[in-house]
Amino acid sequence: MNLRRLGLTGVCAVVLSIFPASCSVIAQPVSANSPVTDAQNADVERLAKLTTVRILTPDASGSGAIVQRQGQVYTVLTNWHVVGFSQQHTAIAPDGERYRLLGAPRQLGNADLAIVQFRSSNTYQVAQISTDLLRVGEPVFAAGFPMYRGRSLTTTFEQGIRAFRFTQGAVSVLPSKSLAQGYRLGYTNDIAVGMSGGPIFNDRGLLIGINGRMKNGDPDFGIYAFEDGTEPSGAMLELMVNSSWGIPISTYLRYARVSL
Numbered sequence: 001m002n003l004r005r006l007g008l009t010g011v012c013a014v015v016l017s018i019f020p021a022s023c024s025v026i027a028q029p030v031s032a033n034s035p036v037t038d039a040q041n042a043d044v045e046r047l048a049k050l051t052t053v054r055i056l057t058p059d060a061s062g063s064g065a066i067v068q069r070q071g072q073v074y075t076v077l078t079n080w081h082v083v084g085f086s087q088q089h090t091a092i093a094p095d096g097e098r099y100r101l102l103g104a105p106r107q108l109g110n111a112d113l114a115i116v117q118f119r120s121s122n123t124y125q126v127a128q129i130s131t132d133l134l135r136v137g138e139p140v141f142a143a144g145f146p147m148y149r150g151r152s153l154t155t156t157f158e159q160g161i162r163a164f165r166f167t168q169g170a171v172s173v174l175p176s177k178s179l180a181q182g183y184r185l186g187y188t189n190d191i192a193v194g195m196s197g198g199p200i201f202n203d204r205g206l207l208i209g210i211n212g213r214m215k216n217g218d219p220d221f222g223i224y225a226f227e228d229g230t231e232p233s234g235a236m237l238e239l240m241v242n243s244s245w246g247i248p249i250s251t252y253l254r255y256a257r258v259s260l
Contacts, residue, residue, distance in 0.1 A: 036139045036168065036203050045166045047205040048143035050094050050125040052198055053078075054161055055116070057086035061157060063144035063198030064091070064116065065127050065207060067252070072119050073102065074126075077252055078197030079212050080107045080114040080181075091118045092160050094125070108255040111182030112212055113247055127199060129249055130206035134174055134185065142167050142189040142211055142244070144198025156194070165195065172243045173236075178227050182251045185209045186243035200246050209246035216241060 053064045053076050062082030068075035076091060083089055083105040091099045099118035107114050145163045149156055156163035169189030178184040187200065191211050200209035217223045224240045225231045232240055 040203055041141075041168060044141050044201050044203065044205045045143075047125070047127075048141065048166055048199060048201060049164060051127040051207075052094065052143045052145075052164065054092040054145040054163070055082055055197065056090040056092065056157065057083075058088055060086075061145060061147045061155075061194050062196045063194065063211070065197075065199035065210065066124055067115075067127055067129070067207070069124070069126050072121055073117055074120060074124060076116050076118070077210060078105075078114055078116060079210065079247075080105070080112045081212075082197040083114050083116055089116065091116065093118075093120065093122065094161065095122065096161050097122060108252065109182075111247060111251050111255075113182060113210065113251060113255075127201075127207040128205070129253070130202055130204075130208045132202070132206070132208075134171060134208060134248070136171050136174060138171050139203045140169055140171055140187050140189065140208065141201045141203075142169070142187070142191050142195065142198065142246075143201070144191065144195025144211055146192035147194030148192070163194075165192065167191065169244075173239050175226070175232075179223070179245070180225060180227050181212075182247045183212060183245045184251075185246040185248045186240060187246065188242075189244055190215065191244050207249055209248045210252075211244070211246050213245035215244050 051066045055062045055064050055078060064076040064078035066074055067077045089101045099120060102117045102119060105114040105116045143166050146165050147155055167189040169187050172188050173186035175184060191214055195211050198211045199207050202208050
């Protein structure tokens with residue numbers, strides 16, 4: 001998608017199509033939609049491998065999704081917490097090539113999202129963005145590069161893109177108002193440290209969000225508070241704690257014309 005040509009009207013239409021202003025909180029037990037076939041799973045995994053980038057800093061790593069190409073300059077969408085607190089970044093492209101980033105990362109508003117760029121004469125695939133309405137129960141796939149091997153503290157830095165992980169799950173909760181930093185997409189997939197910033201796809205291989213928070217965070221730290229200061233309770237809170245959390249792609253689209 002060429003976001004420069006999308007125009008403000010197009011961006012607003014996309015955002016409203018994903019989160020209608022009139023929708024209420026959607027939180028219910030996840031029920032299976034049409035089952036995902038092995039062929040679909042394989043197709044989405046292949047696309048994920050072609051569009052997911054690993055981002056290294058001196059002491060940590062994260063993930064990102066290629067969302068735009070302009071000539072030889074590629075734009076990668078990731079989490080601000082992956083790139084915002086280090087002066088040194090290396091992007092490992094899907095073919096294993098390593099690149100220094102161009103300039104400083106740019107945060108998108110107050111969301112835990114950032115765009116970074118690298119230059120390459122190689123051709124890399126750009127993730128296609130979904131404009132469909134998100135629904136509880138629909139299959140989703142999360143991709144990225146765990147920073148540690150299993151439950152150990154041994155890092156996967158030397159593995160580069162061989163550390164790639166791909167998981168299948170379903171949308172579990174879609175609150176009508178955002179949590180802090182733009183988190184508004186709950187899903188059942190297990191993600192790990194290092195998969196932050198990685199893409200979330202639907203069963204057609206379209207980008208619907210960006211990974212950011214693992215399951216089972218401590219509610220006492222306020223991470224499940226809504227951005228307006230209110231907090232969930234009861235069954236809603238339990239469902240949120242048992243979900244991984246991402247930022248919907250609509251947030252990126254909202255800021256894209258200004259940021260790119």
